[in-house]
Each structure stands twice: as structure tokens, then as C-alpha cells.
Amino acid sequence: MSKIKEAFSDKKAFIPFITCGDPDLETTKKCVIEMVKNGASIIELGIPFSDPTAEGPVIQEANMRALSAGTTTDKIFDMVVELRKEVSIPLAFMTYANVVYSYGSERFIKKCSEIGMDGLILPDVPYEEKEEFSEICEKYEIDLISLIAPTSNDRIAKIAGDAKGFLYIVSSLGVTGMRSEINTDLESMVALVRENSDIPCAIGFGISKPEQAAKMAAISDGAIIGSAIVKIVAEYGKDAPEHVGEFVRSVREALDR
Amino acid sequence: MSNSNGRFGVHGGQYIPETLMNAVLELEAAYNRYKDDPEFNKELNTLFNEYANRPSRLYFAEKMTKDLGGAKIYLKREDLNHTGAHKINNVLGQALLAKKMGKTRLIAETGAGQHGVATATAAALMGMECVVFMGEEDTIRQALNVYRMRLLGAEVIPVKTGTATLKDAVSEAMREWTSRISDTHYCLGSVMGPHPFPTIVRDFQAVISKEIKEQIMEKEGRLPDAVLACVGGGSNAIGTFYHFIEDESVKLIGCEAAGRGIDGFETAATINTGRIGIFHGMKSYFCQDEYGQIAPVYSISAGLDYPGIGPEHAYLHDIGRAEYVPVTDEEAVCAFEYLSKTEGIIPAIESAHAVAHAMKIAPTMSKDQIMVITISGRGDKDCAAIARYRGENINE
Numbered sequence: 052m053s054k055i056k057e058a059f060s061d062k063k064a065f066i067p068f069i070t071c072g073d074p075d076l077e078t079t080k081k082c083v084i085e086m087v088k089n090g091a092s093i094i095e096l097g098i099p100f101s102d103p104t105a106e107g108p109v110i111q112e113a114n115m116r117a118l119s120a121g122t123t124t125d126k127i128f129d130m131v132v133e134l135r136k137e138v139s140i141p142l143a144f145m146t147y148a149n150v151v152y153s154y155g156s157e158r159f160i161k162k163c164s165e166i167g168m169d170g171l172i173l174p175d176v177p178y179e180e181k182e183e184f185s186e187i188c189e190k191y192e193i194d195l196i197s198l199i200a201p202t203s204n205d206r207i208a209k210i211a212g213d214a215k216g217f218l219y220i221v222s223s224l225g226v227t228g229m230r231s232e233i234n235t236d237l238e239s240m241v242a243l244v245r246e247n248s249d250i251p252c253a254i255g256f257g258i259s260k261p262e263q264a265a266k267m268a269a270i271s272d273g274a275i276i277g278s279a280i281v282k283i284v285a286e287y288g289k290d291a292p293e294h295v296g297e298f299v300r301s302v303r304e305a306l307d308r
Numbered sequence: 309m310s311n312s313n314g315r316f317g318v319h320g321g322q323y324i325p326e327t328l329m330n331a332v333l334e335l336e337a338a339y340n341r342y343k344d345d346p347e348f349n350k351e352l353n354t355l356f357n358e359y360a361n362r363p364s365r366l367y368f369a370e371k372m373t374k375d376l377g378g379a380k381i382y383l384k385r386e387d388l389n390h391t392g393a394h395k396i397n398n399v400l401g402q403a404l405l406a407k408k409m410g411k412t413r414l415i416a417e418t419g420a421g422q423h424g425v426a427t428a429t430a431a432a433l434m435g436m437e438c439v440v441f442m443g444e445e446d447t448i449r450q451a452l453n454v455y456r457m458r459l460l461g462a463e464v465i466p467v468k469t470g471t472a473t474l475k476d477a478v479s480e481a482m483r484e485w486t487s488r489i490s491d492t493h494y495c496l497g498s499v500m501g502p503h504p505f506p507t508i509v510r511d512f513q514a515v516i517s518k519e520i521k522e523q524i525m526e527k528e529g530r531l532p533d534a535v536l537a538c539v540g541g542g543s544n545a546i547g548t549f550y551h552f553i554e555d556e557s558v559k560l561i562g563c564e565a566a567g568r569g570i571d572g573f574e575t576a577a578t579i580n581t582g583r584i585g586i587f588h589g590m591k592s593y594f595c596q597d598e599y600g601q602i603a604p605v606y607s608i609s610a611g612l613d614y615p616g617i618g619p620e621h622a623y624l625h626d627i628g629r630a631e632y633v634p635v636t637d638e639e640a641v642c643a644f645e646y647l648s649k650t651e652g653i654i655p656a657i658e659s660a661h662a663v664a665h666a667m668k669i670a671p672t673m674s675k676d677q678i679m680v681i682t683i684s685g686r687g688d689k690d691c692a693a694i695a696r697y698r699g700e701n702i703n704e
Contacts, residue, residue: 101601104479105325148586153600175323200327225487
């Protein structure tokens with residue numbers, strides 16, 4: 052079984068996201084270590100992209116800050132090599148198709164495998180386009196994570212049937228970012244997935260508070276939080292790691308309650 | 309040339325978030341349902357002819373021909389269309405389609421503002437709501453068009469992210485579409501984005517080459533030797549090329565915005581300086597750095613200031629069927645002035661890129677050869693900016 056899938060086996064998974072290189076890679080590394088210490092199950096490492104079309108303002112700005120600071124894909128690979136000396140939980144890159152394609156898809160994915168990454172999330176690669184990446188991912192044992200959205204309807208069965216690692220359930224229409232309410236009928240979406248696959252499901256987009264995360268995890272197998280963490284990093288800069296750690300602990304506790 | 313996934317060779321495809329997939333599939337189904345529907349086409353043709361002033365003229369530029377001393381030059385006058393550019397062709401088609409699909413709201417991106425104005429116009433005509441995303445930088449360069457859109461009842465949202473130009477307006481329109489799909493159609497302005505947009509927009513713009521072919525056969529009794537058009541995303545160019553693709557004797561020439569030159573970074577000449585990548589829903593050529601970060605492109609022309617090119621152009625380049633040449637700001641401005649003085653036609657600064665290349669190659673062609681330049685839009689909107697370029701500060 053993949054390490055990512057395994058991370059869902061004993062309790063509800065908490066999957067925090069962080070944009071690499073915001074404000075610098077040293078801070079990112081420390082934040083990741085704090086996340087692990089405080090109970091993260093899997094971590095999504097965002098490789099910044101100049102034009103992140105699926106992101107709301109909070110993560111867009113983090114991408115800009117990271118790129119302005121000189122963050123590159125190769126420097127992020129180096130950071131992961133360092134991280135792997137200290138953390139063993141599954142790690143997944145989240146980035147856009149062009150970052151992978153332009154690096155050379157096979158070269159990128161092979162490198163992921165060599166440095167100990169476990170998964171890859173490409174929000175602009177839907178089911179119809181995944182083959183050119185998934186075949187290489189399979190070769191190097193990297194889980195290419197699939198997403199389903201509130202608009203997926205009749206597509207859920209085939210997407211879930213093919214999913215690797217876990218299935219990322221997009222909670223709401225629109226881009227990433229914090230929302231006060233999530234009104235999608237997520238229970239029905241999860242039920243449809245369950246009919247077609249034993250893949251674990253985690254819900255993301257719009258979750259910012261521990262209670263909200265607990266609610267989402269209760270109807271699925273886990274919760275993903277991005278913008279709320281990126282916002283903490285934006286606020287505290289180099290001092291962010293301890294604050295990120297505290298936040299992760301509060302979510303972990305809510306999920307375990 | 310395109311298969312069901314909308315591929316043009318390796319280019320094209322549907323690289324978009326899952327949230328939008330059913331929306332593009334729904335659009336594709338609706339398009340396939342209506343594209344050959346006689347009733348739909350009758351309605352669209354009526355709009356083209358009665359409202360948009362089609363067919364547009366194919367004008368023999370006699371003075372320019374004599375002055376350059378080579379090929380016989382014809383101008384395809386898309387600038388004479390209602391709203392002053394070729395953009396109306398695509399917009400009327402998409403707005404009509406959206407209406408058939410039961411959509412009540414159009415959103416669009418715009419660079420120079422021509423597509424935004426055209427979309428706002430169609431929305432007003434058909435009683436639909438309209439929101440236009442425009443880079444903040446462009447709202448300043450093209451303030452008059454912002455006023456025009458608001459006058460037509462559209463809401464204009466200045467986009468401040470990234471480089472605050474056309475690419476950011478496209479990203480923002482895509483984000484908006486992701487958040488509101490059920491009543492909203494994204495009226496994409498060029499032959500780019502995810503399938504089926506490159507095909508739909510091409511088909512609606514193909515009226516340009518369909519007319520050129522009929523008009524030139526009537527006037528000259530033969531096909532032209534070359535057709536030229538400016539290329540940003542590439543909608544007026546593909547419209548100009550489309551019905552000539554099978555006619556191997558007709559050279560297809562796309563004129564890219566080289567900005568301050570293709571040796572530097574201040575350029576938007578995608579085919580000449582970019583490499584293959586995946587962005588804004590499609591695989592094609594893009595200006596980007598070694599890590600795939602999209603480059604902040606530059607051109608004096610807001611309408612050509614885009615880091616990518618439509619997938620069908622990328623394919624026509626790959627197979628060598630069309631040629632894509634760089635034209636600098638300075639060359640385009642000279643052509644803008646030249647056409648104004650020589651023929652009494654003020655072209656859009658975008659179209660002036662095609663005129664500039666024609667000025668280079670017409671003298672090298674023989675007098676019995678024929679070239680057609682598509683004047684994609686009128687240049688009134690550019691006068692203040694060109695005056696500024698020449699060091700003259702005038703109030704708009």
C-alpha cells in the first residue's frame with residue numbers, strides 16, 4: 052500500500068499545505084518540522100507558480116513572495132533532501148502542470164522519487180489529461196492525486212475508480228481560500244466515492260478553523276487546510292514555525308476529539 | 309484537424325481544474341448541437357450582416373501598392389465592423405450559443421479592451437449581464453474602452469495580480485468562472501484556453517477567410533499569394549488563415565509583437581522566443597523561464613501582450629504551414645503612421661504589426677503577386693498612446 056493511503060489507516064488525517072519559499076525555504080523547512088511534531092498526517096508542499104489559476108488571493112500572494120525571494124524547483128528539491136533527514140510522514144507536491152512539464156515530466160517525477168516524495172497534486176490536470184503524468188508517476192511509485200469537485204457529478208465514479216493515494220474532494224466552487232460556510236452536499240459526494248472505490252477521501256478548499264476541519268473529517272477521512280496556514284506564514288514571516296505548529300496542534304486535537 | 313480532445317498535433321487539450329470540466333463538456337455538447345443547425349446559423353448570419361456590418365470590405369490599397377512597388381495589396385477591413393474590430397464575430401457567436409444554453413451572464417477577459425467592448429455590446433443586445441476582467445495596467449492604457457464597456461452596461465473589474473495585463477485578466481476570468489458556472493458563460497476572446505474554445509472561436513472567426521476567398525476570386529479571379537495578420541492569442545489570424553490552410557500556394561504569415569526586440573526580455577513574440585508548455589488550459593508555446601514560470605511579456609499593443617499563442621497556430625508552426633515573424637514596437641508605430649497617411653486608414657496598433665511586415669515583404673514580391681492584410685481593428689483607441697510614444701502628451 053502507498054505511504055499516503057496508509058496515513059489514513061488508524062485515524063482521521065490532517066493534511067496541511069504550505070507554499071515553499073515563503074518567506075524563504077529555511078522557514079518552510081522549520082514549519083514542516085513543526086507540522087509533523089504537532090500531528091500532521093501528510094504534508095502538501097506547494098511549488099510556487101507565477102499564475103496559479105486555482106488559487107485565491109492568499110496563496111496567490113504567497114506564490115509571488117516565494118518567487119520574488121528566488122525560490123526555484125531545484126532549491127525546493129534540495130530542501131526536501133534536508134527535510135527527509137528529519138521527517139518520515141508522506142509528503143506530496145502541489146503545483147501546476149507547467150512546473151512539471153517544463154522541468155521535463157519524467158525528470159521531475161524521477162527526482163521526486165529519488166528525494167523521497169510520495170505524491171503529486173496538479174490542480175490543472177483533470178482526468179482527461181492525466182495519462183501523460185500518471186504513467187510516469189506509476190513508474191516511479193509517486194501517487195498522482197485526483198480531485199473531485201461539487202460539479203463533478205457523473206464523473207465521480209470514474210475518477211474515484213482510478214484514484215491513487217487519496218481522493219481530494221474540493222468542498223466548494225471557486226478557488227482556494229477561507230470560507231465561513233461550506234454548503235456543498237459533501238456526504239453524497241463521499242457516498243458516491245465509497246460506492247466505486249476504497250480510496251480514502253480528504254476534503255479541502257475553504258476550511259480554516261479546527262471545528263470546521265473536524266466536521267469535514269467526520270464526513271470523510273480527513274481535512275486539508277491551506278490558506279489559513281499560508282496566512283499565518285504571511286503574518287509572522289520567519290517567526291511563523293511555532294505559530295504554524297500551534298495551529299496544526301489545535302486542528303489535530305479537534306480531529307481527535 | 310482537431311480530435312475529440314481538441315488536439316492540434318501535440319497542442320491544445322483541456323488542462324483545467326476539475327470544477328470546470330463539466331462546464332466545458334456542456335459547452336462542447338451545446339456547440340456540436342448548434343454549429344450545423346440551420347436556425348442557429350440563420351440567426352447568426354442575420355446578426356453578422358444586419359448588426360455587425362458584414363461582410364467586411366476587401367479594399368484594394370492602391371496608393372500603398374504603388375508606394376511599396378511590389379505585390380498588389382488588399383486590406384480586409386475588419387476595422388469597419390460594428391465595435392471596430394474582428395472581436396464582434398466571435399462574441400456574437402458565443403453570446404448566441406450561451407443564450408441557447410440558457411446562460412444569462414457573460415464574463416470575459418480583455419487586453420486592449422476590444423473584446424471587452426464586443427462582449428459588453430453583445431450582452432446589451434441580448435439582454436445579458438456582463439462582467440469584464442481587465443488588467444489594471446490596461447485599464448490605464450485603454451481608458452476609453454473602459455468607459456465604453458461601462459456605458460454599454462458592463463461591470464469592468466481591474467485585475468491587480470501578476471503583471472496586471474491580459475494573462476492576469478484571463479486567469480481572473482477563469483477563477484470567476486470556477487466560482488459561478490450555472491448561469492455564466494465565459495466568453496473567451498481568442499483561439500486559446502481549453503478545448504472547445506480554440507475550435508469554437510476559430511469557427512466564428514473563419515468568416516474572415518471565407519469572405520476574403522470569395523471577394524478575391526471576384527476581384528482577381530485567383531487566390532492571393534500571401535495573407536497576413538497580427539497574432540497575440542491568434543483569433544484574427546486563424547480567422548484570416550482558416551479557409552486557406554488547404555491552399556498550399558497561399559503563404560500564411562502571422563505577425564507577433566516583438567516589443568523592444570526578440571533578443572531581450574521586453575517582448576511578447578511567443579513562437580519566436582517561447583517554448584512548449586501548459587498554461588491557461590492548453591498545451592502550446594509560451595514565453596517562460598527555465599522553471600516554467602510564465603514570463604512577464606511586453607508589447608506596446610495591449611491586445612498582443614500575451615505570453616502564449618493558440619494551439620492551432622502552434623501546430624501550423626510545427627508543420628511549417630504558417631510562418632510567424634516578429635515585429636517591434638517601433639516598426640508597428642511606423643506602420644500605424646504610414647497606413648494613416650497613405651490610405652487614410654488608422655489601424656489598431658495590433659493590426660499595424662501586420663502592416664509593418666507587409667511593408668517589409670511587399671517590395672520583394674512581384675507586381676503580379678497579391679497579398680491580403682487583415683486590418684483587425686481601428687486605431688482610434690491607440691491614438692493617445694502612440695502620441696505618448698512619440699513624446700506628445702495629449703488628453704484623450
